[in-house]
Amino acid sequence: xxxxxxxxxxxxxxxLYIFGNITSxxxxxxxxxxxxxxxxxxxxxxxxxxxxxxxxGGEVAEGLAxxxxxxxxxxxxxxxxxxxxxxxxxxxxxxxxERIMNEASLLMIHNAWSYGYGNANELRKQADDLDxxxxxxxxxxxxxxxITEEELKQKMDEESWITAEEAVTDxxxxxVLKSEEGTVNQSAFRTIREKLLADPGIxxxxxxxxRLTLDVEKIAECVAEKVKDFLPSKEEENNEKDNxxxxxxxxxx
Numbered sequence: 001x002x003x004x005x006x007x008x009x010x011x012x013x014x015x016l017y018i019f020g021n022i023t024s025x026x027x028x029x030x031x032x033x034x035x036x037x038x039x040x041x042x043x044x045x046x047x048x049x050x051x052x053x054x055x056x057g058g059e060v061a062e063g064l065a066x067x068x069x070x071x072x073x074x075x076x077x078x079x080x081x082x083x084x085x086x087x088x089x090x091x092x093x094x095x096x097x098e099r100i101m102n103e104a105s106l107l108m109i110h111n112a113w114s115y116g117y118g119n120a121n122e123l124r125k126q127a128d129d130l131d132x133x134x135x136x137x138x139x140x141x142x143x144x145x146x147i148t149e150e151e152l153k154q155k156m157d158e159e160s161w162i163t164a165e166e167a168v169t170d171x172x173x174x175x176v177l178k179s180e181e182g183t184v185n186q187s188a189f190r191t192i193r194e195k196l197l198a199d200p201g202i203x204x205x206x207x208x209x210x211r212l213t214l215d216v217e218k219i220a221e222c223v224a225e226k227v228k229d230f231l232p233s234k235e236e237e238n239n240e241k242d243n244x245x246x247x248x249x250x251x252x253x
Contacts (some may be wrong), residue, residue, distance in 0.1 A: 022062045057089045079093045106163060134156070146171035
């Protein structure tokens with residue numbers, strides 16, 4: 001049976017990648033289950049483990065098992081939000097002694113969900129049980145955050161998306177990993193995503209629900225036309241050559 005996660009050891013340090021749904025039935029390659037991860041972490045001999053997370057979350061029990069194993073570990077634990085850390089994945093993020101958000105990443109927190117059937121008494125009990133299950137996640141968040149429990153509960157009631165800066169302000173994260181000033185970002189889709197998230201009229205949830213399909217060729221044509229506006233004419237190019245200044249240094253493609 002293949003592993004549904006990646007755990008790589010380098011000397012005294014290890015990297016754990018949780019990229020996918022957290023479930024007790026990991027049928028898809030990117031799904032993650034707690035049993036295998038917990039077993040490997042318990043057998044891991046390392047001084048530090050770096051946990052990279054990009055997950056929409058999943059089963060509360062599975063997430064809590066991974067969180068508690070990391071939290072109780074003697075290793076130094078650093079968690080990284082590499083994209084989304086939603087729901088149960090945001091609880092795992094709280095296990096880090098250091099909790100690092102990438103500049104273009106998001107947390108999402110909410111109350112426990114369920115489905116059920118039965119008579120009125122059984123459904124009332126299920127609602128009470130959900131409150132207790134949510135309390136376990138609240139305890140994990142409250143061990144790190146700098147906001148009050150009431151403020152936290154309100155954010156969970158509102159199913160809040162939390163930016164990197166907000167995560168640091170509220171104590172969910174200890175720092176933000178930013179691109180070095182002056183470096184070139186060659187990811188067009190990352191740039192498009194950042195522009196969309198910067199629009200106050202677009203909620204992060206809309207990007208998830210829309211499942212956009214982008215025509216790469218059409219985008220390339222639009223970009224090419226825009227680039228032409230910045231290219232020098234033949235006359236300007238000759239003048240630039242005479243002045244020993246090349247346009248090749250201006251564009252990095």
